[in-house]
Amino acid sequence: MKEADCYDESTNGVVVMVEPYSQTEQIQQVVYRILDANLDRAREGLRIIEEWCRFGLNNAQLAAQCKKERQEIAHWHTAELRAARNTPGDPGTDLTHPQEEQRTSIKSLLQANFCRVQEALRVLEEYSKLYNPNMGKACKQMRYRIYTLESTLMGRHRQQLLLRSRLYLVTSPGDRLVETVEAALKGGLTLVQYRDKTADDTVRLQQAKKLRQLCHDYGAIFLVNDRLDLALAVDADGVHLGQQDLPIAIARELLGPHRLIGRSTTKAAEMQAAIAEGADYVGVGPVYETPTKEGKAATGLEYVRYAAKNCSIPWFAIGGIDPNNVNEVIDAGANRVAVVRSLMQAEQPTLVTQFFLSQLISRMKPELGMSYV
Numbered sequence: 001m002k003e004a005d006c007y008d009e010s011t012n013g014v015v016v017m018v019e020p021y022s023q024t025e026q027i028q029q030v031v032y033r034i035l036d037a038n039l040d041r042a043r044e045g046l047r048i049i050e051e052w053c054r055f056g057l058n059n060a061q062l063a064a065q066c067k068k069e070r071q072e073i074a075h076w077h078t079a080e081l082r083a084a085r086n087t088p089g090d091p092g093t094d095l096t097h098p099q100e101e102q103r104t105s106i107k108s109l110l111q112a113n114f115c116r117v118q119e120a121l122r123v124l125e126e127y128s129k130l131y132n133p134n135m136g137k138a139c140k141q142m143r144y145r146i147y148t149l150e151s152t153l154m155g156r157h158r159q160q161l162l163l164r165s166r167l168y169l170v171t172s173p174g175d176r177l178v179e180t181v182e183a184a185l186k187g188g189l190t191l192v193q194y195r196d197k198t199a200d201d202t203v204r205l206q207q208a209k210k211l212r213q214l215c216h217d218y219g220a221i222f223l224v225n226d227r228l229d230l231a232l233a234v235d236a237d238g239v240h241l242g243q244q245d246l247p248i249a250i251a252r253e254l255l256g257p258h259r260l261i262g263r264s265t266t267k268a269a270e271m272q273a274a275i276a277e278g279a280d281y282v283g284v285g286p287v288y289e290t291p292t293k294e295g296k297a298a299t300g301l302e303y304v305r306y307a308a309k310n311c312s313i314p315w316f317a318i319g320g321i322d323p324n325n326v327n328e329v330i331d332a333g334a335n336r337v338a339v340v341r342s343l344m345q346a347e348q349p350t351l352v353t354q355f356f357l358s359q360l361i362s363r364m365k366p367e368l369g370m371s372y373v
């Protein structure tokens, strides 16, 4: 249609897109096709998310919520809209973005599908105004519910990954910081804490940014030691706080419900306080004396045994743990350990990571005290 065809004097020269009658039906078919394609996109995306809720998280409630949204989409997907489908004539079926071909982690897969569902719902919201305004309103409400589901699920995603993490690397400064962390990630490491007690903030910021990106590329959790401001600045997954650091309640207020907060503990009272205050995990130790925390008394294996029986959240034995004594710590009941020197000073961090993980996974014991699954 030429612009001159729709010039309207009554609108003072503003071009009004009014379709001649012969084109109205064609336009209607186009709208039907858009609605049909986007109802499909939204339903497919939801199905992908639902499978993770069901099989990955074992969460019947979240899976049921996804199913309910799919049923609502099916309700609007009328025979009339389906009949407009013309897949062979759709130039969009061959178009894929390179990122669709490679998902680096469950997190990126879920994020991509949430994005897909939300985009589809936004398209439905707009185009269904030309078809059925009630459908437009329903799609708008659904889009908001999906945002809430996304924030619930992506928050839990961190908790789930934490739960599955058996080895925790706490970094120390050095020339090969990034290379060492990457080598450990290659060996299967899924949890990293950036710890540098002496560097300038400019250096910390730059290193933390780099490590956060690296960890996320490998689907690993990235936490920052001590510094909540730095954690927020680099969009880390959370912080680790010691007994002398910020109280958990303040950190939670600043970080929100989804980021992780870890707390160091050396005795039962500290552990129980950390749990009551809402920590996501605790460090248990130093099990052995260590030059990394000079002057700090060792708790010994007795505290590890206490944790095995009484700790209701994930906990990591830490302090002086190496490939030679890790089995002693495992025998005392630890299923998770955190290390600094054993990996940061290793000649082959990938192999050492694989060794730790093989011991921790093959000798894992039932988690007696755990109440969080």
Ligand SMILES: Cc1ncc(COP(=O)(O)OP(=O)(O)O)c(N)n1
Residues within 6 Å of the ligand: 168, 170, 193, 195, 225, 226, 240, 241, 242, 243, 244, 245, 262, 263, 264, 265, 282, 283, 284, 316, 318, 338
């Ligand atoms: C996993 C883990 N556990 C304990 C600590 C020690 O924290 P903190 O007592 O605050 O001492 P610093 O690490 O800040 O010197 C930790 N960092 N990580």
Ligand SMILES: Cc1ncsc1CCOP(=O)(O)O
Residues within 6 Å of the ligand: 170, 264, 285, 286, 287, 290, 291, 292, 293, 318, 319, 320, 321, 338, 339, 340, 341, 342
């Ligand atoms: C940070 C920290 N907190 C308790 S022990 C410890 C250091 C552990 O370091 P390493 O694994 O080198 O003994």
Ligand SMILES: [Mg+2]
Residues within 6 Å of the ligand: 225, 226, 240, 241, 242, 245
């Ligand atoms: Mg600290």
